[in-house]
Amino acid sequence: MIVRIWGTRGSYPVARAEMLRYGGNTTCVEVRVGDSCIILDAGTGLRQLGEALGREPSPPNTINLLITHTHWDHIIGFPFFAPIFQPQNRLEIYGLQRTQSSLRKTIANALSDPLMPIELEDLRANLSFHEIHEGLEFQLDARVRVCTARANHPYRALAYRVESADAALVFIPDTGPFHTVLFGDERVEWTGTPTANSADDLLALAVMRAQIVDLARGADWLIYDSQFTAAQYARFPHWGHSTATHAREIAEEAGVGQLLLFHHDPHHTDTQIDAMLAEQRAACDSYLNIAAAYEGMELRKEDLP
């Protein structure tokens, strides 16, 4: 398994000099296992990934796109992904099943007039949509197994585990912690002070957390939402993002090989992310290896300590 990171930023892309090292493109991660090509999320990083695929001597014709959820920062790269315009390609697109709108319709509406000039039917690649839910385990193809869990995020999001014979990657770009706010389909009103959770909510949060830890258990890499500082989290718990400390706690409990801080806040400069990383390394008393994901990063199992 080889993992390449094409976009690390959360919320919206940022194009600023002081953010070049970690990168300004929104979430997109490529996983290659033999001939299998898996892409996690379709943020703006997907554009450059499409260009890189085009430069390969024999690019993959089947591309599996696993979408955690369809907030803009996770789908904005899709129409700029060159393989969707090429007839030899098949895209197998996976995303959360919802009662309100099909995955296909959600993507189709985002791409068509008056938001964009593209009709899904006109795309030359062959697109198939697969609506899935949390708690699934399935074989993506002969080499790759995928497991899902529910992340604690407004309107719900999926967390993915992608596993091959030699390695496992877990991808949780958007989740709040599991103690203050329980997110579901309804909007959470935030008044500035936490309201007491009901016993049911607390139980649901505990179950969700246990399932996230289970999903990440023993993985080689855990890519995890670390958008906020503690001060930001205190102000914005209703946006459904974690701090780097929340990420480390999950990583330590799950016993992963390496934690990658991810979904960087659009306001955080390279220097600030360096400082967040240093703080977690200092606070970590286990063997856990911690890095902050950056654009262009490549992960190989043999590089793990």
Added chain:
Amino acid sequence: MKMQFWGVRGYVPTPGAEYLRYGGNTCCTALYGAGGELVILDTGTGFCQLGDTLMTREFGRGCGEMTLLITHTYWDHILGLPFPGIVHIPGNRLHLHGPDSTRGSLEMVYNGMLSPVYSPVYGLAHIGATHSFQPISTEPFMVGGMRVSALPLSQRNHSPIWAYRVEEGQRSLVYITDVRYTDDQIWKQALQFAAGANTLVHSAPYTRAEQVQDYGHSRVEDAIELAQEAAVERLMIFHHAQARTDDQLDALVSGYRRQLGEDESPLIFDAAREGDMVDV
């Protein structure tokens, strides 16, 4: 009237070292009137950084007011709206003007863009600032001392795209984007609309020599011809293509300037850069 570019990229934001000088944020331009008026043209991702800088002014205290002129609702012209803190501070006032689409009003389109499937905001109702939507028409209106007029530039089967002209005293700025001059009628209308403008900001992601698949944009040469025929003083092209690096834009600008010099054209030609402040 001063103008500042906050986003000059078209299609999709382009973070990256090779795009830094011209900038990677999508369409957003601010106009600052002599009387303190603030008029924003489009709300691409450039709006996020503009919004952050406005936090230090009256918008940070919930007493800011801005007028937003929206040309159309493609992603690169609207997606920046919900992110800056200023739009979530009660007391700030946002007056949005723009065209209704074939699938609903401007307000419905923005509301749909913020629906929970696409955004954690859960719809316009949860934008804390006071906001109003006004369908645009060809009837001119005033924003303080600035006079705004608008022109529809319809395209094939898509929702209309509007151009704006903003005048203050004797100075005028015209902003035209995402149009392809496919027939004489559109060309003549644009020509009349841009006539005598001091500054024309015009989208022009590609040149005629480039063989690209494109969904409806004019070429640099079209923008130059329009500016020359309309007797515009200064043309600034924007909506730069996503693959266009800073070095390529430098080369493109100097190439056309050389050509204009050889033709003894009085037209001032430039490519818009993020952060640039221009005296209209």
